[in-house]
Amino acid sequence: MLTPAIHTTHNETLAAELDRAINNKTKPLGSLGALETLAKQIGLIQNTRQISISDPAILVFAADHGVVAEGISAYPQDVTWQMVENFLAQGAAINVFAAQNKCALHVVDAGVNHDFGPRDGLIDRKLAKGTHNFAQQAAMSNAICTAALEAGMALAAELKGNVVGFGEMGIGNTTAAAALxxxxxxxxxxxxxGAGTGLSPEGVLHKQHVIEAAVARHSRAVTPFDILATFGGLEIAMMAGAMLKAAELRKVLLIDGFIVTSALLVAARMQPAILDYCVFSHCSNEQGHQKMLNALQARPLLNLGLRLGEGTGCALALPLLHAAANFVNQMATFESAQVSEKSE
Structure with a gap:
């Protein structure tokens, strides 16, 4: 597999130009807070002072996990395919929030244990009917993991916009994400x-023990790719591939919650420069997400107590990206508005 070459967005000249443009708007210095940081980041990603948010899209990857056989989920595996049907029927939270924010939504079957047949609105990239039970054996073969990464890259390359959000659906995937x-x-x-879909404290402890035993069993998995193949999910691997390609194409990556961030962890260990392209939409209420964000030195835009997944945090954060671009492009400068600047 050829990993995309991702270049850092570091550009001192452009960074200084963006700082001047932002600081010259009719406002006290720094008074738009995180929006100013976000605007500068978008400018560096797009390599321009004329930043834009065009044709944003969210990719929701769905797949099943063999580790559910260990009793680590409060919901049966059938919920994965049932929720995909709900996405296709426009009935899920992500449908509502994406439509509200005029964001394209693409649902991808990465490996759901169900036969959907040809369906409008469903992108079929099924590589298997879920992963193996990683408590007993590696979740994926190297060949399947490579195919999942490459399928994600191909999907990202097809998107026409400059902002890509990532979401997921898969019963058992908080267990895979915690192991990663x-x-x-x-x-x-x-x-x-954490509690995932709503485990009791006893259920969370059982999940912990399942992961600890699996980690001991698979102690030879040490490279990012081997860790992904051993403990990951098809949706997680496909997301990681899509993230890598989207960053290579200098798109803004909108990162959702716990599972999506675990996919980014893998991608960032493969290509650290990918983090320059990531906007972290929110901090999930799932136990562990804040520490995962800390490990990535990430500052999320929102903290709403969400733990739904689906890319919902991405859709809710999208208006902040529009706001960042709009104030840079539309707000008056001190000179144009004939407003006196702060006296020395």
């Missing part, structure tokens, strides 16, 4: 696992 988090950050498993 532990292996890639070294944070103890107990601090990585």
């Amino acid at each position: 988090m532990h292996k890639l950050t070294g944070i103890p498993v107990a601090e990585c696992v």
